[in-house]
Amino acid sequence: MAWPMRGAAALMLLAAIGFARTTAAPPAAHLEPIGDPDPKDRQALVAVCGACHPVNLIDDNVRSYADWQETVRSMAERGAKGTDEQFERISNYLYLSLTALNVNEAAAEDIAAILGIPAASADAVVTRRETRKFASIADLATVAGVPSGQLEARKRRIGF
Ligand code: HEC
Incomplete structure (x- = not known):
């Protein structure tokens, strides 16, 4: 049986990002319902991920959702900074727009x-x-x- 890609994995990601920050934020209680890509999701990607490199570095890729989670986790380790909401929006964007x-x-x-x-x-x-x-x-x-x-x-x- 196939399980949805989102859910536990995204919560673990938020927990990992919280852990990577110096001020540990509580993990988000739940994910926003899945819907059409919200323009604010893209804005969060541009604001957070565009701080170090052009976002076309991201747009050029299609990955599994698990691989995207790993990419975001590794960028947080490199110093990507954002609020829980921004990271949740980025996950939503990657899921709806760039996931295989x-x-x-x-x-x-x-x-x-x-x-x-x-x-x-x-x-x-x-x-x-x-x-x-x-x-x-x-x-x-x-x-x-x-x-x-x-x-x-x-x-x-x-x-x-
Ligand atoms: C603090 C700086 C910084 C921020 C912010 C940042 N990145 Fe990166 N990113 C890098 C560096 C440095 C590289 C190139 C080094 C490498 O590829 O190992 C890179 C490379 C990448 C790559 C190409 C390499 C790969 O993993 O395939 C992707 C995709 C990527 N980043 C996605 C993201 C996403 C998504 C975000 C937002 C959550 C983000 N980055 C935010 C520093 C950053």
């Missing part, structure tokens, strides 16, 4: 969030792959409620 998604393995919750499709359509993706795995973007677009334009825009993040 294997549609034949991911949890329905991750499929819905990362493809930006309704939960019912993500469930339909999971049901379909149980009988036949997806092999291409065109194949994925045959599922009701999965618009091909939306897939095209996310192409580099989608794997099979």
Whole structure:
């Protein structure tokens, strides 16, 4: 069974960042609900991560969510400074905009969030792959409620 990528891992990251700072902040109690990328998430990335290098160093990559968590942790060790809210927003941005998604393995919750499709359509993706795995973007677009334009825009993040 596939588990959503977020949750415990993100809380551990916030705890690790709190630990890396000289003034230990309490770990955030919960994550914001997953939704469309909020412009403020991108602003947090630019403010915190853009302090040392251009953010296209980040935009050029697609990684697993676990690898992004590790990247952020290592940048905090190098001295990246931000509030818990900023780090939470950065995690949200990385998850919704730069995280790799294997549609034949991911949890329905991750499929819905990362493809930006309704939960019912993500469930339909999971049901379909149980009988036949997806092999291409065109194949994925045959599922009701999965618009091909939306897939095209996310192409580099989608794997099979
Ligand atoms: C205190 C300075 C600093 C801040 C702030 C910072 N970085 Fe970095 N980052 C570096 C340095 C130095 C390098 C290049 C050294 C290296 O690649 O080992 C780097 C390289 C990178 C790379 C390319 C290398 C890799 O890991 O693939 C990525 C991606 C990256 N940073 C992401 C981030 C993200 C995301 C943030 C915001 C959470 C961030 N950085 C904030 C210092 C910083």
